[in-house]
Amino acid sequence: MHHPLDDADRTLLVTGAAVAAPGTSLRAEALAVRGGRVVHVGTAEDARAALGGRPDEALDLDGGLVHPGFVDAHCHPVMYGQALAWVDCRPERVPDIETLVTVLTDAARELPAGVPVRGFGYEHRRLAEQRHPTCHDLDRVATDREVYVMNASGHGGVVNSHTLRTCDVTAGTPDPEGGSIGRFTSGEPDGQLWDAACDLLTGPGGVKIGNHGPNFHLSEPDAIMADHLQRAQEVFLAAGVTTVGDAQASRREMETYLRARADGSLRMRVSAYLTSALLDTALDLGVVNGFGDDLFRVQGVKFYADGTLGGWTAYFPDGYAADCCHHGQLYHSAEEYAELVARAHRAGLQTATHAQSPYAIGMVLDAVEKAQADRERPDMRHRIEHSGLPTDEQIARMGRLGVIPVMQPQHHLRTGDGTLTAVGDLGHRYNPAGACLTAGVPVAISSDAPVAPPAPLEAVSAAATRRTVLGTVLGDASLRMPVADGLRAHTESAARALHREHAVGALAPGMLADFVVLESDPLTADPGGLASIGVRETWIGGTRAWSAPGR
Numbered sequence: 001m002h003h004p005l006d007d008a009d010r011t012l013l014v015t016g017a018a019v020a021a022p023g024t025s026l027r028a029e030a031l032a033v034r035g036g037r038v039v040h041v042g043t044a045e046d047a048r049a050a051l052g053g054r055p056d057e058a059l060d061l062d063g064g065l066v067h068p069g070f071v072d073a074h075c076h077p078v079m080y081g082q083a084l085a086w087v088d089c090r091p092e093r094v095p096d097i098e099t100l101v102t103v104l105t106d107a108a109r110e111l112p113a114g115v116p117v118r119g120f121g122y123e124h125r126r127l128a129e130q131r132h133p134t135c136h137d138l139d140r141v142a143t144d145r146e147v148y149v150m151n152a153s154g155h156g157g158v159v160n161s162h163t164l165r166t167c168d169v170t171a172g173t174p175d176p177e178g179g180s181i182g183r184f185t186s187g188e189p190d191g192q193l194w195d196a197a198c199d200l201l202t203g204p205g206g207v208k209i210g211n212h213g214p215n216f217h218l219s220e221p222d223a224i225m226a227d228h229l230q231r232a233q234e235v236f237l238a239a240g241v242t243t244v245g246d247a248q249a250s251r252r253e254m255e256t257y258l259r260a261r262a263d264g265s266l267r268m269r270v271s272a273y274l275t276s277a278l279l280d281t282a283l284d285l286g287v288v289n290g291f292g293d294d295l296f297r298v299q300g301v302k303f304y305a306d307g308t309l310g311g312w313t314a315y316f317p318d319g320y321a322a323d324c325c326h327h328g329q330l331y332h333s334a335e336e337y338a339e340l341v342a343r344a345h346r347a348g349l350q351t352a353t354h355a356q357s358p359y360a361i362g363m364v365l366d367a368v369e370k371a372q373a374d375r376e377r378p379d380m381r382h383r384i385e386h387s388g389l390p391t392d393e394q395i396a397r398m399g400r401l402g403v404i405p406v407m408q409p410q411h412h413l414r415t416g417d418g419t420l421t422a423v424g425d426l427g428h429r430y431n432p433a434g435a436c437l438t439a440g441v442p443v444a445i446s447s448d449a450p451v452a453p454p455a456p457l458e459a460v461s462a463a464a465t466r467r468t469v470l471g472t473v474l475g476d477a478s479l480r481m482p483v484a485d486g487l488r489a490h491t492e493s494a495a496r497a498l499h500r501e502h503a504v505g506a507l508a509p510g511m512l513a514d515f516v517v518l519e520s521d522p523l524t525a526d527p528g529g530l531a532s533i534g535v536r537e538t539w540i541g542g543t544r545a546w547s548a549p550g551r
């Protein structure tokens with residue numbers, strides 16, 4: 001199918017708004033585009049001349065700022081679309097289990113008989129009952145079809161008794177390696193399925209993740225998966241995000257993206273990181289860094305070292321401040337993990353590992369150091385996802401090893417107070433982007449949607465102020481990342497994390513013409529108020545991909 005991005009000669013001239021270089025105060029007057037790529041940034045006269053006269057299309061803006069499209073280096077677009085389509089069970093809407101049952105029951109009434117009732121986003125610590133729902137709670141929604149409510153962490157959730165039966169989960173079912181089945185004191189399953197236990201939910205032909213992380217890859221009919229991707233894409237584009245890194249792709253994601261690519265409905269650029277459950281497959285296929293094209297590519301492999309801070313599953317060998325008997329979890333032993341990383345590294349596959357606690361971050365750095373010692377490969381840019389609580393010494397090691405921390409400031413904005421409760425004063429260091437800057441380690445920032453919605457200016461603001469939604473300011477000024485650096489972290493540095501800095505993340509001759517029109521200049525705004533700066537339009541490859549309603 002013909003895609004506008006393929007139109008090799010079409011020209012576009014953008015005038016009427018300042019054109020920004022990310023993270024600097026440099027501003028140009030105009031942008032010239034040919035065949036989806038930038039050919040000139042400068043005066044309007046020179047830009048027009050660079051196109052050889054009259055452009056095919058002229059975008060004459062009425063003020064505002066033309067900014068490079070934002071790059072969200074770690075998010076889960078298909079899962080995000082699913083979360084948007086499923087019943088909203090987040091704490092803002094669902095304060096207790098009674099409400100949870102009510103919203104699911106209401107949704108069940110709207111669905112055809114037999115269609116699963118699925119919800120997303122409950123947080124047990126924020127439910128009035130201070131516990132997970134049970135299968136018996138969900139049996140009040142339906143007893144003749146699947147009911148599943150996924151925890152906000154994405155690492156598991158709770159099903160009704162019907163689903164336990166159809167998935168053959170009984171008192172006799174052992175916990176799989178890397179997962180757990182919640183149980184009543186009688187030993188009967190209580191409906192909770194975590195991590196590898198979610199493999200039981202995806203059915204005989206479904207995606208299996210084993211001990212390689214959460215399995216949120218529940219499949220739905222093709223048309224519904226396509227709809228999920230469209231819902232998510234609409235929100236990313238509206239937020240000014242033009243390139244995403246899918247931080248855990250399975251067959252489900254590959255099929256969804258490739259179908260959308262084939263029918264022309266994939267409009268944002270995607271770099272996928274395959275779940276490490278597919279490491280052998282990727283190595284057998286010989287897929288190495290950056291297989292694909294400007295619209296869709298397979299970039300690397302996603303690993304898990306430990307769990308989440310929000311779910312208290314990040315790994316602290318000496319226990320949590322809130323509960324010294326609670327340690328969290330590791331997905332692999334240090335030896336097994338190092339071996340996995342070494343195999344990817346030897347083949348030239350970039351790795352991206354989820355690691356939150358200092359212990360888990362150290363495990364990643366040890367593995368990368370060993371892999372590099374065994375086989376030196378420059379510029380691999382192995383990544384640490386979230387990298388919530390690195391020590392200063394670990395940040396220095398990241399610099400020496402060329403490891404990129406990929407942080408989510410919107411997480412400390414939303415859950416910084418909960419993290420202080422969980423890990424004590426150490427939580428003040430949560431996402432120490434400023435310390436990384438001081439050490440000369442470029443940080444990429446991202447949303448991890450659905451954990452936070454894609455909202456780049458909110459993320460940049462949160463990195464600059466380190467103020468949580470409850471008003472707590474985390475740590476001292478040395479941990480803050482100034483707005484200019486934050487903008488670079490969400491464009492150039494994020495592109496670098498995806499090995500895409502030669503194509504996206506800045507507007508310069510030869511780069512893809514991906515840009516966003518902002519209402520005003522974030523560099524001259526109050527850092528705490530950046531989130532209120534609106535996105536007017538989003539352009540990808542010199543083609544308008546989204547514009548604000550009513551414009």
Ligand SMILES: [Zn+2]
Pocket residue numbers: 074075076247448
């Ligand atoms: Zn993630």
